[in-house]
Amino acid sequence: MAIAAELFFLDPASAATLQHQLRQQIVEAILDRRFLTGERLPSSRELARHLGISRLTVATAYADLMAQGFLSSRDRSGYFIAEGVQSRPAAPPTNDAEQRADWSRLIGQRFSTSRGRFRNPEWRSYRYPFIYGQADPALFDLAAWRQCSRQALGQSDFNLLTADFYEADDPELVLYITRHLLPRRGIHARPEEVLLTLGAQNALWLSAQVLLNQRRTAVIENPCYPGLRQIVEQTRCHVRPLDVDAEGLPPDQIPQGTDVVFTTASHQCPTNTTMSLARRRDLLERAQHEGFAIVEDDYEFEMSFTNAPSPALKSLDRAESVIYVGSFSKSLFPGLRLGYLVGPTEFLAEARALRALVLRHPPGHLQRTVAYFLSLGHADRQMEHMRRVYAERRAVMEEAIARHRLEIAGAGSGAGGSSFWMRTPPGIDTTRLAQDLLAQDVVIEPGPDFFFDPEPQPQHYRLAYSSIPSERIAEGIARISGAIERAKT
């Protein structure tokens, strides 16, 4: 590999000669292992021109370094970093600890939390990954996506690709969402009531920022999506977790003085229950009378296996109390990082301004690729396929769960989704269970992280089937059952 001339600088204010500076730079780079044995230095002509100095200066520096053994020369092909000069270990950072800036003091706000999620980025290397929310290569129409991406890279879409369009979104994608996606959820919205976001995570974050502050009170479901809990806690508002039951969030438990209620009404995360119609009406009425806003994360509605999924909570919302959060992570793939917010224009103006401040807008090319993928019907076809495959996997899961007498804690058959919310017998720590199972090639998600206060008896865990092939499910469940049995004794 050739070392570029652009890597060299001279300091005009330095007391050292130009030649000395040059030699010093090369030696330091070698000792820091930035220049590696065998790499070629720029020619003396090239480097001299780049630095605006005499070629002789460079040639002399090179010759000196060769004499010292740092460089070698091969015929007429130039100077190379010599062998053997990097035998000593890489130099430690030269900073004197006393002189170093005090970052523990300089940091004005902390966002890293001690309560880390149990997430295994290496899950693909395990044979039985009961992991949630990741894409299965076998279920994604990569060829169609590639075609749409190419189309969105056409000359006619150049502006959309390259331009900073300030606060705006791709009008084609927004129109498709209002005309085709939202009506399927029973929602009628105008384009100015839709804002694209960097995934549902970003949509929830923007909503929390606009709606909450230190004097406000937020209700969240318990258990709930851990990402939401972190978002809400970060606003430093008062958080009231409400335990969900078989009908989801109980509206009659919402305390007076609540400002915002976050809910996954159609498909509670992680229990998969669906909020009953009676509770939905009750929730909306309370929102109207008590004056709180509702943020509806329309989580995984696409994965309903019944013929007609229940309409979104927002479809019943006459008073415009509901902010709706949609996502393409489940219907397309999570790495896409695209979602959207639907809400009243007053709210959306603030969310849009905040989005512009934080990141401007989601990349235009991605927005247009999704618009093509949706409007050409690829997404629908793929969802059909995923629903069939997931239904089959779910049946295999249920059979294996029943055979091994594992307990389903959340909603069971017919609830759809892509996971089961499970419970072990008492006295088993699911975080340790998950650790033990890794040694047996099995990945499960322990439950504690979904709860607002860590459970005294952390018995819950989640088993997802979006990324595990049907034929491995039975063996995977058998191993989980075996591990639970061993943990009991």
Add this chain to the structure above:
Amino acid sequence: MAIAAELFFLDPASAATLQHQLRQQIVEAILDRRFLTGERLPSSRELARHLGISRLTVATAYADLMAQGFLSSRDRSGYFIAEGVQSRPAAPPTNDAEQRADWSRLIGQRFSTSRGRFRNPEWRSYRYPFIYGQADPALFDLAAWRQCSRQALGQSDFNLLTADFYEADDPELVLYITRHLLPRRGIHARPEEVLLTLGAQNALWLSAQVLLNQRRTAVIENPCYPGLRQIVEQTRCHVRPLDVDAEGLPPDQIPQGTDVVFTTASHQCPTNTTMSLARRRDLLERAQHEGFAIVEDDYEFEMSFTNAPSPALKSLDRAESVIYVGSFSKSLFPGLRLGYLVGPTEFLAEARALRALVLRHPPGHLQRTVAYFLSLGHADRQMEHMRRVYAERRAVMEEAIARHRLEIAGAGSGAGGSSFWMRTPPGIDTTRLAQDLLAQDVVIEPGPDFFFDPEPQPQHYRLAYSSIPSERIAEGIARISGAIERAKT
């Protein structure tokens, strides 16, 4: 166009019959113009299956609606929305104003500001767009980008495309940045000291969030990038704007008790001045002794027309006081929305956690496409080309500016960049000037938005040449000169 069966829902709790509900839904959709004249309804068989009701119920509803004139039928090809039923204007929103949620109260934090930027999303439709920071289709190698994008959509990169990789980035792009981009700026960083962001805007925002709070003090340059001013003001910290002069920010003016200094040392925005080496050393020494952090936005360094751009401020930073902000918006295109932060690991851990909370990570596919575009040398080749073209445009600009005796307020010849910072004679309001020029097909950027306090005499404006072809520059400058002359009288 066919209307999808998925758009229909039934409410099991409704007192109305199924047939009545169905008819009502169709009529409402027609009157709301969600179903348009000529669109075909789903077949009665399809809709009955979707809703889980008798086919006769659907057929009866359709027949009734046809009798009422809402639907028409063509031979045996199905039912269509009839002509003429949409003659009355679209119905107003059905919400009763009294019942509507009170969003002025529900919003807990406001982010929209009254001081809007003068930004014209329609700039492409003007013949003389002296507009900053947008890509010129003639200067971008779209074919090479398309090729890299296709490569990054290959099966081998599938995980990178689709996976939610939590807090991580594309290791290939990070490695390229540390091995090839940063050394050109004189910076040596390890991969764990680099964080990808949604553009430089996002990098600045993350830095401000981590470093500032209501009790902290931030120094910003005056004038400065308006996006930074908004970011810093939003943290509600104490803001101290420091007037820049011909050598950039004066470090001896930094007040005691400062916590963070934001600077565009290599290329001050918007004046294009370069901070002198003496001031850089002074700034770094003060940072170390007075204990403040520096955020260096390495703005447009690629656009230097001298042979060797001065190294970044961070390259001199022995005490690790400097957070470095890099961007691909100028070297690639602004719509890409990719940038990066380089800084001490303690700082980066907080920025990474905040990024995960706000948006997880920039889309993997984009990261990998950029990694390919850079490592295959396309970016370097393109930058070479852009530098040549910009140098030529700059010469044409300078000539025209001199001919019309317009005044350059910032750095002049040799400073590089892609714009001139200009000043009109006294008594001319540049915001009004910019408005007047639109009528003459010319877009300029008025200066007031760059200043912390609006100028008493708003005489400044910016003329950029990144998006205007050389041959139009002379005429554009002539029109600006003419408009200034007319405004004087």
